[in-house]
Amino acid sequence: xxxxxxxxxxxxxxxxxxxxxxxxxxxxxxxxxxxxxxxxxxxxxxxxxxxxxxxxxxxxxxxxxxxxxxxxxxxxxxxxxxxxxxxxxxxxxxxxxxxxxxxxxxxxxxxxxxxxxxxxxxxxxxxxxxxxxxxxxxxxxxxxxxxxxxxxxxxxxxxxxxxxxxxxxxxxxxxxxxxxxxxxxxxxxxxxxxxxxxxxxxxxxxxxxxxxxxxxxxxxxxxxxxxxxxxxxxxxxxxxxxxxxxxxxxxxxxxxxxxxxxxxxxxxx
Amino acid sequence: xxxxxxxxxxxxxxxxxxxxxxxxxxxxxxxxxxxxxxxxxxxxxxxxxxxxxxxxxxxxxxxxxxxxxxxxxxxxxxxxxxxxxxxxxxxxxxxxxxxxxxxxxxxxxxxxxxxxxxxxxxxxxxxxxxxxxxxxxxxxxxxxxxxxxxxxxxxxxxxxxxxxxxxxxxxxxxxxxxxxxxxxxxxxxxxxxxxxxxxxxxxxxxxxxxxxxxxxxxxxxxxxxxxxxxxxxxxxxxxxxxxxxxxxxxxxxxxxxxxx
Ligand SMILES: NC(=O)c1ccc[n+]([C@@H]2O[C@H](COP(=O)([O-])OP(=O)(O)OC[C@H]3O[C@@H](n4cnc5c(N)ncnc54)[C@H](OP(=O)(O)O)[C@@H]3O)[C@@H](O)[C@H]2O)c1
Ligand SMILES: NC(=O)c1ccc[n+]([C@@H]2O[C@H](COP(=O)([O-])OP(=O)(O)OC[C@H]3O[C@@H](n4cnc5c(N)ncnc54)[C@H](O)[C@@H]3O)[C@@H](O)[C@H]2O)c1
Numbered sequence: 440x441x442x443x444x445x446x447x448x449x450x451x452x453x454x455x456x457x458x459x460x461x462x463x464x465x466x467x468x469x470x471x472x473x474x475x476x477x478x479x480x481x482x483x484x485x486x487x488x489x490x491x492x493x494x495x496x497x498x499x500x501x502x503x504x505x506x507x508x509x510x511x512x513x514x515x516x517x518x519x520x521x522x523x524x525x526x527x528x529x530x531x532x533x534x535x536x537x538x539x540x541x542x543x544x545x546x547x548x549x550x551x552x553x554x555x556x557x558x559x560x561x562x563x564x565x566x567x568x569x570x571x572x573x574x575x576x577x578x579x580x581x582x583x584x585x586x587x588x589x590x591x592x593x594x595x596x597x598x599x600x601x602x603x604x605x606x607x608x609x610x611x612x613x614x615x616x617x618x619x620x621x622x623x624x625x626x627x628x629x630x631x632x633x634x635x636x637x638x639x640x641x642x643x644x645x646x647x648x649x650x651x652x653x654x655x656x657x658x659x660x661x662x663x664x665x666x667x668x669x670x671x672x673x674x675x676x677x678x679x680x681x682x683x684x685x686x687x688x689x690x691x692x693x694x695x696x697x698x699x700x701x702x703x704x705x706x707x708x
Numbered sequence: 709x710x711x712x713x714x715x716x717x718x719x720x721x722x723x724x725x726x727x728x729x730x731x732x733x734x735x736x737x738x739x740x741x742x743x744x745x746x747x748x749x750x751x752x753x754x755x756x757x758x759x760x761x762x763x764x765x766x767x768x769x770x771x772x773x774x775x776x777x778x779x780x781x782x783x784x785x786x787x788x789x790x791x792x793x794x795x796x797x798x799x800x801x802x803x804x805x806x807x808x809x810x811x812x813x814x815x816x817x818x819x820x821x822x823x824x825x826x827x828x829x830x831x832x833x834x835x836x837x838x839x840x841x842x843x844x845x846x847x848x849x850x851x852x853x854x855x856x857x858x859x860x861x862x863x864x865x866x867x868x869x870x871x872x873x874x875x876x877x878x879x880x881x882x883x884x885x886x887x888x889x890x891x892x893x894x895x896x897x898x899x900x901x902x903x904x905x906x907x908x909x910x911x912x913x914x915x916x917x918x919x920x921x922x923x924x925x926x927x928x929x930x931x932x933x934x935x936x937x938x939x940x941x942x943x944x945x946x947x948x949x950x951x952x953x954x955x956x957x958x959x960x961x962x963x964x965x966x967x968x
Binding site for chain 1: 955
């Protein structure tokens with residue numbers, strides 16, 4: 440069967456996973472490859488991204504890795520160049536990197552504020568800035584930026600800097616989409632809801648004030664699922680499938696849009 | 709590898725599918741493997757489209773009824789169950805435009821437009837969801853409602869239409885909260901400006917047609933085929949955790965304000 444991304448060159452940032460299991464970036468990279476894409480899996484963490492590439496190659500897919508930092512301009516330039524050099528083009532840019540640190544407006548230090556805003560906004564600004572010339576040359580491209588439901592809905596835990604940075608993803612993406620739509624370049628945001636990933640586990644530990652061993656993750660997962668109309672939390676694969684739709688030509692007239700992938704969480708009182 | 713966009717073996721009713729956006733969705737759903745129940749007011753058009761799909765080796769059937777006719781609407785789902793045994797997907801797409809300024813508007817025209825765009829989709833959703841609920845599975849069905857860019861960026865002279873297209877968004881969100889726990893997902897699509905019969909007069913008006921091009925970041929009207937992908941996405945497992953959403957398929961128009 441022909442894949443939805445046959446022959447396309449895809450760059451996934453944060454394609455590793457911060458812990459065992461499936462993170463959003465890792466699942467997206469693997470699903471894109473299953474659909475025929477050539478994947479450049481980029482991450483700060485060599486070990487993590489090598490694992491992702493090995494999974495892809497083990498399934499008979501095509502993957503290269505790039506170890507680099509999406510907030511460092513020379514590194515991003517090299518990352519884009521590596522994709523074009525390896526695959527001849529850059530058709531899909533999937534900006535997945537984001538970091539999380541708990542803090543209210545009062546408790547967040549200026550240093551933490553600067554670091555989170557800096558990393559989480561450069562994580563989409565810099566790869567876009569340097570991918571656009573290549574996409575303009577091609578006259579086509581699809582950019583997917585990972586925001587979060589918490590950019591617009593407070594979920595109860597204090598993440599003021601993170602939430603602000605995730606709101607910025609959407610305004611950046613809308614502006615970028617309006618500017619480049621007539622050049623064949625599309626850009627859309629995905630807003631994940633409560634997703635079971637290693638990152639979410641880490642967030643729970645940060646806000647609980649307890650040690651990992653003391654937390655009843657199973658009970659917590661049940662309570663979270665009960666809040667969602669679909670009565671389950673999401674998985675990295677749910678995010679990856681929506682990303683696949685936005686990456687493919689099936690969404691050819693969709694740009695500047697947001698898709699919440701949250702089981703309907705934003706629809707309940 | 710299993711295809712997340714597959715609709716193999718699924719029965720899907722798409723209202724207003726004898727032409728335009730509904731026909732585009734019908735072709736895409738049939739190509740994804742669904743048995744598509746075509747629909748419009750015209751028997752002849754329904755029959756012709758069914759034959760067209762079957763000639764391509766795809767599966768189809770058709771029903772003809774008026775969306776404003778409550779009894780006919782109520783009979784639709786039982787007929788499908790009788791003929792095909794089950795229903796997986798419902799796309800509430802049939803729609804029409806009736807231009808009126810507020811000064812010319814009457815309660816009758818308002819009620820007619822609400823009947824077609826809101827009351828009939830509600831009745832179909834209720835009947836279809838009741839059938840979906842009977843299925844012994846965790847994942848039981850999909851409802852897709854076609855709203856419009858008019859919901860966020862209306863123009864003068866379509867208060868009745870815009871009200872109805874907003875109502876269906878409220879319905880989508882509320883129904884998603886209610887039906888999600890039954891394994892039924894409800895989402896909506898807001899198309900921008902597409903080249904279909906509904907826009908015949910606007911396409912013939914050169915200055916309006918151009919204005920839409922300038923106002924749409926993609927710098928062109930939408931091609932009906934571009935609605936097929938989004939419909940199949942929302943009907944299939946590809947949208948596995950998307951529920952209660954309004955998906956804009958508008959070339960970027962909803963977030964763009966450019967003076968002509
Ligand atoms: N085209 C656009 O730019 C655009 C933009 C936003 C939203 N939409 C929405 O998308 C949907 C489809 O529009 P379209 O552009 O594809 O229109 P279209 O080309 O005029 O097709 C309308 C379809 O609905 C059927 N239909 C119309 N009124 C009906 C009624 N009262 N009862 C039963 N069937 C009826 C028509 O068949 P018969 O005439 O044989 O009944 C036809 O199959 C509508 O809900 C529309 O509001 C369209
Ligand atoms: N899990 C959730 O519930 C949830 C909810 C909403 C949004 N999100 C978003 O999803 C995205 C992350 O998903 P994930 O599951 O893949 O997370 P993850 O933390 O498992 O993986 C992120 C990867 O990014 C890498 N990385 C971090 N900083 C980097 C940098 N500067 N340059 C290059 N690589 C870097 C890490 O090494 C890690 O491998 C984030 O944008 C996050 O905000 C997640």
